[in-house]
Amino acid sequence: MTAVELTPGQREALERLAQFPLVDALYGRRSRRFPLGGEIPDGPLAYRSDHDPVPLTELERLLVLTACAGTTGWHYAIMRHARYAPHLANYSGGAAGRTFPSAAGFHTAEIFFTDDSGTYFMPTRDAGAQVDPAAEDVTPELMLERHAALIRKLSDDRIHLPREEPYMEGHNTWIANHPGSLLVIPVADIAQHNIANLCFFTQNGYCVYDDVNRRPIPGMEQFRGLVDVDDPLPLTFLEQYSVTEATAELACAAFSGVLMLQAMGLGGWMFDGIDRHTMLGASGDPGVPGLGFRFDHDEERFPLPNPTGLEGVFEAFCPPHHADMAAAVEAFADRKFGPGGVYNPETPGAWKESDRIRGAAQPYGEDFKACVAHQSRYIHDTFGKFPGTVPTLFIMNYVQAQHIDLGFYDRFFKPGAYLPTHAEHMAVWH
DSSP: SSSOOOHHHHHHHHHHTTTTOOHHHHHTTOBBBBBBTTTOOSSSTTTOOOOOOOOOHHHHHHHHHHHHHOOEEOOOOOOOGGGTTTSBBOOOSEEEEEESSOOOGGGOEEEEETTEEEEEEEOTTTSSSSOOTTTSOOOHHHHHHHGGOOEEEEESSSSOOSTTTTTGGGGGGGTOOOTEEEEEEEEEEEHHHHHHHHHHHHHOOOOEBBTTTBOOTTTTGGTTTTTTTOOEEEHHHHHHHHHHHHHHHHHEEEEEHHHHHHHOOEEEEOOOBBHHHHHTOOOSOTTTTTTTOEEEEEEEEEEEEEEEEETTEEEEESSTTHHHHHHHHHHHHHHHSSSSSOTTTSSOOTTTHHHHHHHHHHOHHHHHHHHHHHHHHHHHHHHHSSSSSSSSSEOOOEEEEOOOHHHHHHHHHHSSSSSSHHEEEEEEHH
C-alpha cells in the first residue's frame, strides 16, 4: 500500500473512528476469536460459520499496523540526570515516539505481519517522526498516508504454520493464523537492547561480572574510574533487565493494536501461543521456514536455536551482522548520535530549540565505547552469542485481527458480547 485513496464512505468511517471513546476501548476489550469462516468442531461451543473468511481491506490493515507501531511525533527524551548534568541525559535510542512506550526511548522492536496477500515488514523505529503534532492535526487519515510507504513486502505467501503442536499451542490450532486474518508479529532486538543497557549502566558507574561462571570479566581494571570494578552487577541481572524491558515494549505495541480493534469493530486478540522459534525460522523443519531468520546452534553453550536476524531486513546488533561486538557498539552509537539520531542537532524535535537541546547530550567517548565493547565481547565469546543468557531476538505477543462472526456470539453469549462497532462494522467499513 503506497498511497491512500479513500472513498467518501471510508472517510466517514475514519471520522467515526476518531470519535471512539478511549474508555469504551478499555472497558470493551475482549478476546473475540471466532471469525467469519471459522469452526469449532466439538465441545460446548461447537459451531461452524455460514460465511467465507473476509480478509481485512488495505485500509483496515494499515489502521491496525499504525496502532501497533506507528510514529506519533518526536519523543521528549529523558530530561535530566544529576550525575552528568548540565548535559542532557543521552539514554534514548530512537528520536521518534511511537504508539507504545519504550524503556528510556530505546525503541529496539519492529513489526512483521502476514495475511492472505503475503508477508511484510513495517520498520518504524528509525523512520523518524512521520507526523508532527506541533505543525499538523494528527488524524487516522494522516497516519495512514505517512506510514503506507514504509511497508516492505517480503513474500507473496502467508507464513505457513502447521495447525498442530509444537508449532503452536493446542488451544490455538483451530484459529491462529486463520485464513482471512491479519497476524502482526512484533520482534525485539535484545542484542541492541542489551547494548543500550550496558551503556546505561556504564553512564551510571556500573559494570557487570559473570555470575554464571562465577568470575569477573578479565581486563575491567583498565576502566576503573569510569565504572566501579569492585562492586559489579550480575550479568544475568543485566540480561533479564533487557529482555523484560523489551517484552514490555512488545506487549504494549500489541495492546495498542487491540484497542484499535475495539474502535474499528474488528475481532481478534493478543496472545503468545505460536512457538517463537517456529515463527522466526528455527523450527528445524525446512517445510516450516517461518520468517526465515538465520540462527545459530551450539549445544554445549545454549540448548535452543538462537535466531539473529533476516539479512538486509532486520539484523541484530551482534555478529554475524556486525564484524564483532565493538562494531555493534559503534553502530549503536551512530544510531544515537549520527544522522537522524536522537542526539544529533540536525534531527528535528518537539522543542522550540531542538538543535540546542539535542546537541546538549554528551556523545560517547572512546573510553566509554571501549568499556561497553569489552564487556560485550566477553559475553559473546564466552556464551557463543549476545546476549549470553537470553535470546538475541525475541517474540512475546502476537496480534490477530479478523472479522468476527456475530452469529456465533449471538448463539452462545449474553447481550454485550460485542460492541456496537462490531455490530455495525460491515455497514460502516465495507
